[in-house]
Structures are given as C-alpha cells and as structure tokens.
Amino acid sequence: MAYDQLLLSNQLCFRFYALERELMAAYRPLLDHLGLTYAQYITLLYLWEHEKATVGELCTALSLDTGTMSPLLKRLESAKLIERHRLPSDERTVEVLLTKKGRALEQKAVSIPGNIATCLLSSDRDEQGKKYAELREMLDQTLEQLKRTRKEREAGK
C-alpha cells in the first residue's frame, strides 16, 4: 500500500458518511417548511407514488426496519398525514393510507428535488446531466456490490 489506510483523509467511507450528513443538512431547511424529517419525506414519496402500502412494503422499499418505521408512522399519523388500519383478510398486516392532508402535501414538496439538485451538482449547466448520470451509476454499482457482499457473508456465516 502506498499510503496509510487508517488515515481519515484516505477513507472513502468517511466521505460517504460526511456527504450523507451534509446532504441531510441541505434538506433540513426545505423539509422544516413542511414539518417533515427526511425519513418521513421519503416515506411520503413512496405513498405519493403508490397511494397505499403495508408497513412491510415500506420497510423493504426504504431499507428500514420496523423499529424505525413503526414510530415514524405513528408520528405521521398524529400529524394527520396518514391513516393505519389492519387488513381484515390478515389481521397481522397493517395498511398505510394517505389522508387528504397527506395527499395535499405533495404539492408543497414538488420544488424540493430541483432545489436539492442545485445544491448537489456543479453550477455548470452543461456538466449537470453527465455528472448526474455518472454519479447515479457509481452509487448504484457500489450499493449493489455492498448488498452482494453482505448476503454472501450472511450465507457463509
């Protein structure tokens, strides 16, 4: 190795960690305006797209476990943005539905992705499309690789 892997400045992972938090800091003022956290926002993104979902569906789609999702949904429910009820066909399953208020919030959220893209990408307009595609490609590849390794290790253990 040509350099010390234990140096913070050489760590790819620390970059991901720092970047993720800086990104959340960019979202915060925009989401504060809607009274949402990022986790709540992406939960609503899923519901705006699908109208309804079970708790398990949401956990899978957002890669969160029920220990995160259950209290989060409880808070969205007390904010009157969603409703929850158990399915008659299977009383174990809880279905999550948007309320009218929750559906209406989408209109206030439409400006967020564009706003964040401005923070995230270079101000050079010509570069943006290319950079976006490259980044997306790399992130997808890296995420897939991580998941693959995790499954291998879980299987082998």
Next chain:
Amino acid sequence: MAYDQLLLSNQLCFRFYALERELMAAYRPLLDHLGLTYAQYITLLYLWEHEKATVGELCTALSLDTGTMSPLLKRLESAKLIERHRLPSDERTVEVLLTKKGRALEQKAVSIPGNIATCLLSSDRDEQGKKYAELREMLDQTLEQLKRTRKEREAGK
C-alpha cells in the same frame, strides 16, 4: 423534465442515504469485534493519527457538533480508551488523549479498511484502483459543492 423527480427511484439523494446505511451495516460486525460504533471508530482514527486533540478539533475534523461529541467522548472515556482534561492555559478547552489501551486498539483495527474495501469495490481486481479514484473524486467534488451552496445560503439569509 423527462421523468418524475418525486419518484424515489429517480432520487440521487436516496441512493446516498441508502448507501450510507448499507456501508455502516458492513462496518458493524467488524467494529462490534472492537466494541466500537462507527462514530467512535473515526474519533479514534483521528487520535491514532494525531495522538491528542481538543474537543473542538475533533468536532471540526469529523463535522460533528458538541452535542454528539461530548457524550461520545464520555463513553470512550468510560471504556478507558481515552482521557480528558482541561488545559491549564485555557480552562474552557478540553484536551483528549489516548490511553495505553486506546493506543493498543489500533493494532486490532488495521484490518478493517481492507476488509471494507472488499465489500465496497468490485471483485475485478484491475478495476479497483480506477474505480476507487473516480468515486473519491466524485464524492469530494459533490461534498465541496454542497458545502459551497450551504455557505452561500447561510450568508444570503
């Protein structure tokens, strides 16, 4: 726009968010072995490199605030990995030092970066160096852009 920006599957930010957590999941079993969390690990990385630091220095280097760092240091201290004492020259400032036990832990941590690199990068050996450099470059650029925008907005507000 050619597609819906509010679709979760189109969101660059969700990729960062999901990737960061998948990465932490890769670290967890390795760090459990040392009895550390990721935040504690990078705090020790900084101390292994610099031997000692003030609380403010650590906050700046890791982009964490004192509300995160103070209790974290308290836990590292009760684990006997660090010591804290106020500087005689300025009683406001707290200096953090590694204990012998904290210094010794570095030897158990040396295998971690290589292990994580295996999870993170493709198994194609030839591709690794190139991919690592590209990813690093993109992350650095994106992080810089985010910080730049944040400062502009803070100034303009």
Next chain:
DNA sequence: TTCTGTTATATTGTTCGCAACTTAATTGAA
C-alpha cells in the same frame, strides 16, 4: 383440532445527530 413454527408489526433500550440552551472561562472595549 391442536400444537409448532412462521410471519407482521410493535416495543424497549442504546447510540447517533442536531437544535437550542446552559455554564464557565476568556477577551476586549469603555
């Protein structure tokens, strides 16, 4: 039908991350 194992969700307990606030020490201007 009954018992066993599985599935879906919720709860508990710990740490992180951050905003807002507190405390105490230092600085600097009047």
Next chain:
DNA sequence: TTCAATTAAGTTGCGAACAATATAACAGAA
C-alpha cells in the same frame, strides 16, 4: 478595572436507526 460579548464544552430533548425481544395472527403437520 469592569462588564458586555465571545468562545469552548456540556446538557436537554427529539427523531432517527437498529438489535433484541414481545405480541398476536396465521399456516401447516400430526
């Protein structure tokens, strides 16, 4: 010298995030 402003760290409170556990409903075999 005095006192108001600043600085460094710690505390409080809340919402993630996750492991471990609990609860309840369902599914299948005997």
